[in-house]
Amino acid sequence: GQQLNQSPQSMFIQEGEDVSMNCTSSSIFNTWLWYKQDPGEGPVLLIALYKAGELTSNGRLTAQFGITRKDSFLNISASIPSDVGIYFCAGHTAGGTSYGKLTFGQGTILTVHP
Amino acid sequence: DADVTQTPRNRITKTGKRIMLECSQTKGHDRMYWYRQDPGLGLRLIYYSFDVKDINKGEISDGYSVSRQAQAKFSLSLESAIPNQTALYFCATESDYGYTFGSGTRLTVV
Numbered sequence: 312g313q314q315l316n317q318s319p320q321s322m323f324i325q326e327g328e329d330v331s332m333n334c335t336s337s338s339i340f341n342t343w344l345w346y347k348q349d350p351g352e353g354p355v356l357l358i359a360l361y362k363a364g365e366l367t368s369n370g371r372l373t374a375q376f377g378i379t380r381k382d383s384f385l386n387i388s389a390s391i392p393s394d395v396g397i398y399f400c401a402g403h404t405a406g407g408t409s410y411g412k413l414t415f416g417q418g419t420i421l422t423v424h425p
Numbered sequence: 426d427a428d429v430t431q432t433p434r435n436r437i438t439k440t441g442k443r444i445m446l447e448c449s450q451t452k453g454h455d456r457m458y459w460y461r462q463d464p465g466l467g468l469r470l471i472y473y474s475f476d477v478k479d480i481n482k483g484e485i486s487d488g489y490s491v492s493r494q495a496q497a498k499f500s501l502s503l504e505s506a507i508p509n510q511t512a513l514y515f516c517a518t519e520s521d522y523g524y525t526f527g528s529g530t531r532l533t534v535v
Contacts, residue, residue: 320465344523353429353515353526354468399467412458412483413524415467 317400317416324390325424332398332419333384340402343376343383344413348397357398358385390423397421428452431516431527438506438534446501446530448516456519457499459483459491461512462529468515474499506534 317334324330334343342361346354358369360376360383367374373386383402387394400416432447450457455476460468460483470483472491480491488510492500503510511534517524 315467317467352528353517354524355526356523359523401468412470412473413468415460415469417465417467 315400315402315414315416317419319419320417321420321422323422323424326390326392328390330387330390330394330421331384332400333382334400334402334416335382336402336414337381338404339380340404340414341380342403343374344401345372345374345383345385346399346401348399348418350396354397354399387421390421392423392425395421395423428525429516429518429527431514431530433530434528435531436533438532440507440534442506444503444506444532446503446514446516446532448499448501448527449497450499450518450525451497452518452520452525453496454518454520454525455496457493458517458519458524459489459499459501460515460517461485462515463512471501471514503532503534506532508534510534 315334315336344359345357348354358367358374363380364378365376371388397418397420399418401413403413429450438444458473459471462468469485471489473481474493477493490502514530516527
């Protein structure tokens with residue numbers, strides 16, 4: 312089946328630093344999504360990307376849909392302690408906003424030291 | 426109230442026991458999903474349903490079954506629990522804006 316390779320698996324950073332994580336796939340995806348999971352909660356959508364090359368920001372978060380449609384990255388600028396959590400990329404091959412089955416990356420565990 | 430509610434939040438059960446995880450939603454969404462989360466593996470799809478009469482297997486359906494009792498309810502059952510089914514289980518609904526996840530059920534099989 313389809314697989315998403317997410318890296319890094321974990322990051323330990325100081326407050327104020329920028330963070331970058333990415334996902335790659337052997338298959339083409341039509342939509343890329345980035346989620347954050349806080350401890351004890353389900354994942355929450357951060358950013359959705361629908362077009363190859365698309366660059367989208369949400370506050371301090373910026374994500375891009377790779378031109379080849381096989382990769383995506385998420386950047387977090389000026390990290391703060393509440394950025395701690397697990398970040399997941401996800402993708403699907405359906406078109407538009409009909410999501411259907413999502414394939415998830417393995418997750419990046421982010422720790423921010425004050 | 427949460428849009429997607431999962432019960433129980435935590436459960437410890439013995440090997441061989443039957444257990445049901447419940448999921449209910451208040452949004453009127455047709456599409457519902459069950460995922461399993463294991464450390465280092467992300468979320469993997471167990472079963473999904475696009476409406477009340479539709480049930481589909483995901484990538485790791487062996488050992489699990491589901492029931493879509495109504496549009497709002499989608500239950501996941503482990504007929505005979507085994508230790509490697511110890512995991513965090515998430516239910517999700519789908520709208521035009523993506524998935525909404527429940528808070529999860531942490532299941533431990535001893």
